[in-house]
Amino acid sequence: MIKFRLEERAKSPYWLIILSPFIAILVAVILAGILIVLAGANPFESYYQLIIGAFGSKNSFAETLARATPIILTGLAASIAFRAKFWNIGAEGQLYFGALATTLFGTGLVVLPSILMIPFLFIMGALAGGLLLLPLVLLKLYYKVDEVVTTLLLNFVVVLLVSYLLEGPWKDPMSLGWPQGKSVIDEGVLPQILSKTRLHLGFIISMFFAFSVWFILSKTVIGYRIKSVGLNAAAASHAGVPIFKTVLIVALLSGGMAGMAGVTETAGLKGYLTLDLSPGFGYAGIAVAMLANLNPIGVIFSGVFLASIYVGADAMSRAMNVPTYLADVIVALTVLCILLSLVFVHYKVLFFGVKKND
Amino acid sequence: MIEFIEIIFTAGFWAATIRIACPLILATIGEVLCERAGVLNLGIEGIMSIGAMVGWMTVFLGADLYTGILAALIIGGIFGLLHAIFTVYLGASQHVTGIGITMLASSLGFFCFKLILPASTTPPKIKPFQPIDIPFLSELPFLGPAFFQHTPFTYLAILVVIFAFWLMNSTPLGLSIKMAGENPMALEAQGIDVFLVRTIAVVLGSALMAVGGAYLTLSAFDAFYFGMINGRGWIAIALVIFASWKPERALLGALLFAGLDAYQVRAQQLAGALIPYQFFLMLPFLLSIVAMVIAAKRTRYPKALLIPFRRGERH
Numbered sequence: 261m262i263k264f265r266l267e268e269r270a271k272s273p274y275w276l277i278i279l280s281p282f283i284a285i286l287v288a289v290i291l292a293g294i295l296i297v298l299a300g301a302n303p304f305e306s307y308y309q310l311i312i313g314a315f316g317s318k319n320s321f322a323e324t325l326a327r328a329t330p331i332i333l334t335g336l337a338a339s340i341a342f343r344a345k346f347w348n349i350g351a352e353g354q355l356y357f358g359a360l361a362t363t364l365f366g367t368g369l370v371v372l373p374s375i376l377m378i379p380f381l382f383i384m385g386a387l388a389g390g391l392l393l394l395p396l397v398l399l400k401l402y403y404k405v406d407e408v409v410t411t412l413l414l415n416f417v418v419v420l421l422v423s424y425l426l427e428g429p430w431k432d433p434m435s436l437g438w439p440q441g442k443s444v445i446d447e448g449v450l451p452q453i454l455s456k457t458r459l460h461l462g463f464i465i466s467m468f469f470a471f472s473v474w475f476i477l478s479k480t481v482i483g484y485r486i487k488s489v490g491l492n493a494a495a496a497s498h499a500g501v502p503i504f505k506t507v508l509i510v511a512l513l514s515g516g517m518a519g520m521a522g523v524t525e526t527a528g529l530k531g532y533l534t535l536d537l538s539p540g541f542g543y544a545g546i547a548v549a550m551l552a553n554l555n556p557i558g559v560i561f562s563g564v565f566l567a568s569i570y571v572g573a574d575a576m577s578r579a580m581n582v583p584t585y586l587a588d589v590i591v592a593l594t595v596l597c598i599l600l601s602l603v604f605v606h607y608k609v610l611f612f613g614v615k616k617n618d
Numbered sequence: 619m620i621e622f623i624e625i626i627f628t629a630g631f632w633a634a635t636i637r638i639a640c641p642l643i644l645a646t647i648g649e650v651l652c653e654r655a656g657v658l659n660l661g662i663e664g665i666m667s668i669g670a671m672v673g674w675m676t677v678f679l680g681a682d683l684y685t686g687i688l689a690a691l692i693i694g695g696i697f698g699l700l701h702a703i704f705t706v707y708l709g710a711s712q713h714v715t716g717i718g719i720t721m722l723a724s725s726l727g728f729f730c731f732k733l734i735l736p737a738s739t740t741p742p743k744i745k746p747f748q749p750i751d752i753p754f755l756s757e758l759p760f761l762g763p764a765f766f767q768h769t770p771f772t773y774l775a776i777l778v779v780i781f782a783f784w785l786m787n788s789t790p791l792g793l794s795i796k797m798a799g800e801n802p803m804a805l806e807a808q809g810i811d812v813f814l815v816r817t818i819a820v821v822l823g824s825a826l827m828a829v830g831g832a833y834l835t836l837s838a839f840d841a842f843y844f845g846m847i848n849g850r851g852w853i854a855i856a857l858v859i860f861a862s863w864k865p866e867r868a869l870l871g872a873l874l875f876a877g878l879d880a881y882q883v884r885a886q887q888l889a890g891a892l893i894p895y896q897f898f899l900m901l902p903f904l905l906s907i908v909a910m911v912i913a914a915k916r917t918r919y920p921k922a923l924l925i926p927f928r929r930g931e932r933h
Contacts, residue, residue, distance in 0.1 A: 265929050266709060295726075299733055347713050403914040406859065408660065408713065410910065412852040413903045424896035546717055583732035588725030595718035596700075599710040607709075 266607040280605050281551055284597035285565070292590045301580040313575020314568035320575070322457030326529060328560075328567035330355065330538065332466040333521035334545025335552065335559040336473050337389075341514040343477065343554050344490045346400075346507055350393065350411030351518035352542025353418035357392040358385035358522025360422065363430060363533045366526070367442040377447040382465070382523050389519020390512040392418065397511035401504055415542065423535055432532065441526075441533030450528035462524030467560055469517065474556040476513075486510055518542060540588075544570075547595045553602075566591060625884045632764035634883070637838055639876035640775040641666070644830030645854035646861065646868040647782045648694075648823040654786065654863055655819030656799035656922040657705050660716020662827050663851030664723030665697050669828025671727040674835035674842040675734065677744045686836050687771070687829060694828025697723050698821040706816045709926030720851070728844055741841040747771045771837035778826065782865040795819045799920035802927045812927045827851070849903060856906035860913045863920060871909070878905060 293303035314324045334351040341348035348354075361384040372380055396414065399405040425431075426439040450461040477483040485506045488496040497503050525537050548566055552558030573587030625631050645666055652659040659665075673690035677683055697719055704715040735742065747769035751757075756766040786792040794815045797805040802812045830850075835842050857875060861867035879902050886898040 295729060342714075349717065399911060399914075403911060404917065405907075405910050405914050408658075409852060409856050409859070410907050413849065413856065413906050416849045416852075416903045417900045420896040420900045424894050427896075428894060543717070543721065546714070547721070550714060581736075583729050583736075585725050585729040585732060588721065589729055592718055592721035592725050595714065595721060596704070599704060599714055599718065600708070603708045603710055 264609055264611045266603070267610050269606060269608055272605045276605050277553075280601035281553070281562075281598060284551075284601045285594055287597045287600075288590055288593035291593050292586060295586060295589060296580075296582055299580075299582045299586075301582050306576050306580045306582055309579045310569070310572035310576040312572075313579075314572030318454070319457055320571065322454050322459035324564065324568045324571045325463050326458045326460065327571050328564045329460075329462040329466045329524045329528065330521035330541045331544050331548055331567055332470060332559055332563035333517050333524065334541050335548030335563050336466075336469060336545075336556055337514045337517035337521075338545045338549035339552065339554045339556055339559055340473060340477070340486070340510055340517065342490075342549060344486045344507060344510040345493075346397075346510050346514070347408040348393065348411050348511065348514045348518075349408055349546065350396070350414050350515075350542070351521070351545045352538060352540065353411070353415040354389035354392050354515045354518035355522040355525070355538050355542050356418045356422050357388040358519030359526040359533050359537055360425070360522070361385050361388035361519070362444065362448075362523045362526040363441040366444040366448040368445055371445060372447060374447045377445075378450065378461070378527070381444075381448050381527055382520055385519045385523035386516035387519070389517070389522070390515040392519075393511045393515035397508060401507060419535075422533070426533065426535055430533070439535065443532045444527045448527050449531060450524065458529060460524070460528040462528035465520075466524065466563075469520070470556045470560050473513075473517070477556060482506070482509060518545070521545075544591065547591050550595050550598050566594075621888050622885060625881060625888075629760050629763040631877075631880055631884060633767070634880040635873065635877045636765065636768060636772060637876075638879050639872045640772055641830040641833045641838070641850060642854055642857065642872040642876060643775050643869055644778060644833060645827045645851060646857045646872055647778060647865050648826030648830065649854055649858045650861070650863055650865055650868055651782065651786075651795065651819045651823035651826070652698075653858060653923055654799045654920055655795045655816045656802065656920055656925065656927070657702070657816055657820050658712045658716060658924055659698075659701060659719075659820060659823060659827075660713060660855070661697060661701050661719030661723060661824065662716075662854060663847055663849070664720030664727075665694050665824050665827045666831030666834075666851050667724040667847045668697065668727035669694050669831030670835045670846060671731055671831075671842050672828070673832030674744060675731065677836065678742065679734075683747055683771075683836055687774075687832055690828045690832035691825045694825040694831075695821045697828070698824025699817070701824060702817040702820040705926065706813050706820065709928060712924055712926075724847075731842065731844075741843055743840045744836075746835075746840045747837040769837045771833055775833065778829075779865055779869045786865055791815075791818070796920075798927075799922050802922050806927075806929070816927070827854075830854075853902060853906045856910050859917060860909040862913070862916065862918070875902070875905065875909070878902075 296303040296306045313320055315321050337351045362381050365384045366381050396407055396410045400407045426441060430441050431439050432442045453459055453461055485501045488501055489503060489506050493503060521541060526533050544566055548559055548562045551562035569590050570587050573584050576582060577584035645662060649659055649662055669690040672693045673686040676689040677686040701715060701719050704710045705712045749767045749769050752766040756762040794810055798812050798815045806812050834846060857868060857871045861871045882898045882901050886895055
């Protein structure tokens, strides 16, 4: 049996750090290609259709960027949280809470001129997302209740709450058929930024937040505290970092980002709340964050990449008759390949000896 | 009001409790095995999903029901092995690996289902396990229909608990698994391969999770739906904490939980007009959170949980 040992690299080579996400994507794409062959289609032709579907025209490119908008925000939510090793897997629920806040405040309760209304809705969405996470982070800090499980479980509760509101008190009486919320008032709707497409101001806003998060994480005291808590909480505590306060801030920032993803979808893409507002954007955020190595600027690119897979897979599915779930398989494989590449970036694999008679 | 109390005196309520508990029992015990060895397995939700799909599809394509269980067992073991390679041998983040496995297992399951059955508007059905009457016992009034008229799969799940209890408490492997999760250095010092012990635990545990998923499609229902696991895996993880990582307590926890779930379904029929059904559906998830808070005070995690073991490194 071959024995091996992982030895930590003193310094990871730069080329390896930069190349690793691309290698991971390549491996994921090749593995998914095997599935395309199993589906009886030509993988090269299929990937060509996928790329055309995501970037082939002004319309499809705009659609990809529109899809990237919420994924960038949930990716930021995961990046902030995972930096501090605070495992917020509840971005899906926080997104819907942000969408609920948008519906509550944006459909006539508050009327402001557009220039104030849009920031107001984003603040309310961020507060809602943070608020949902608040009891869970307090449970973690006071009673050590594991946040992984509680955030996951709460996702289901929030979706059921949305379902209740949309079928009951918040159902738009004007909508026939599928339950949906009332439309966001004109002042609150995020304006289109590319004519005759669904690309809206939310994309610019999500990029703005990516830069803001980058600034917070790398240029401020709180950013350094977040990093130090993630690297070694005990040592950070010894060095005088207030753990309680730092984790609380991480949770509010992370929940806030995810909540704002709900705002971009409700006030931007759709204009009203629906039960299928998010086809798993919260979970996609985890993949986005991992692919970007938790770097907020990287999240913009990995967010667009993931969005292009989702948008392109729809077109590919129609053209090549390959199930559209291939997109989710590619994303999942990317996450695992990234983990694998991270191991090789940080560790050298040393083989030592081959045991006899084994 | 009296109707709400009468619910628990019907055999149907107890039979439903057992039926709801079975997939949870299998999944929770699977997770207990993984975590006792020091590996958090968040792949559980996806592994249950692909277990449900593969078990069902095997039967749909012509095999018998027991082969369906075996197929689920194998696919669960394969994903467990993948999880173990990442988290045990390579020491990758257990959280992210688990989420990645859940994403991969469920999406791969959906992809293959759509590939084999491209245009199914109504999900096709199989003939699932039928209840068998245990001689004599099944004829008892009340107790018979409540506990002794279940499907063979149900009795199998109970056997698994007994097996797990025996494995953990009376075998050298069980002891090694517990040591791998508490003090892997000491295990290594005895000349036992920590990697191998952890891998066995994760493969075995994941196989049980997949069988838990297959219970849904082969015994509780007769078809496979997307999203049919619906958070049962995450609930199982909460139950592991509630059960203090002990198989026998996992059985009790799952039964208690299933009892509350069976109760809410019946209470919903009585109070459906007053309280919207969504609030009843929220209960299992909220209860799981409450259970974790209750258990928090006495929670003592396996010491080496989440910590990758590296040869020649001291902790």
